[in-house]
Amino acid sequence: MKFCISSIIAMILLICVSLPVLAAGTETNYGYATYTGSGYSGGAALLDPIPSNMEITALNPTDYNRFGVKAALAGAYLEVKGPKGRTIVYVNDLYPEATKGGLDLCPTSFAKIGDMSAGKINVNWRIVKAPISGNVSYRIKEGSSQYWAAIQVRNHKYPVLKMEYLKDGQWINMEKTEWNHFISTNMGTRPVKIRMTDINGNTITDTLSGLLQSGTSNAYIVPGNVQFPDAN
Incomplete structure (x- = not known):
């Protein structure tokens, strides 16, 4: 009986590991945000051209390359919450020096959720459905x-x-x-x-x-x- 129970548990664990570990929008990520005026051309995700009025962000390597997939979150839209509010940004670049959860926002986005004078703020964010229309x-x-x-x-x-x-x-x-x-x-x-x-x-x-x-x-x-x- 012990053998059967342990075998069943092992099988359940194996199935769970095989399933997707994230449903978009359900997992909240915690980290920090800085800001930069760059990123509108030549971003790591090669998503040019980026409109100058678009809210964009660079993303830390751990989250950018989730699940062992390179550029996994490239082109994702994130809802980001900070001390002053929330906004939605588009992932088009890599933030190489950041730790897990870290974002490098465009100035417009940073100003919506925090004080520019702070330079760095605590945030949380999640993946949301892209505000787009039409086909891929x-x-x-x-x-x-x-x-x-x-x-x-x-x-x-x-x-x-x-x-x-x-x-x-x-x-x-x-x-x-x-x-x-x-x-x-x-x-x-x-x-x-x-x-x-x-x-x-x-x-x-x-x-x-x-x-x-x-x-x-x-x-x-x-x-x-x-x-x-x-x-x-």
Whole structure:
């Protein structure tokens, strides 16, 4: 009987470890915020162009690369609460020297939730649904071709952790990079079916038009046909 009970407990633990550890918006994170006027171009997540009036933030490495996935929270929207109030910011950059929970906000956002003279304030934050409309879109990085391709998902409701493409009846995993693109080789030039998974464990499929035969010198955007569902 002891063996059976211990085996059942071990099985339950194994199942729990396999499940997603975060549902967007349900986990509150605690840390601090500073502010900077930079970040509107050349951010680590390569999400340019960023409108000059957009509220943005850089995020500490621990949270930026959650679940062992590089750039896991790139493109996420965070509701941030400070001493004076709350605001919503867009994650487009990395805050390398920050500890877990740390944010480097744009001045507009910092002023909404704290006193600028403080320079650094305690905050808490959570992931929320992006205030967007329409379907996802894809940025095809410069240099992409039938032989090597780097694809970024944009305009998604929640952070995207995984992308795969279908080849010969098999789903092939694409590695996510620290610069917020999924990369793969030998995807060909024909339209290709892709599958994406967000931070809530929701999966959607789409079809990308064929990649160029030779590498493109400029990045370009491809409109998508699907969008992630709302979190439960």
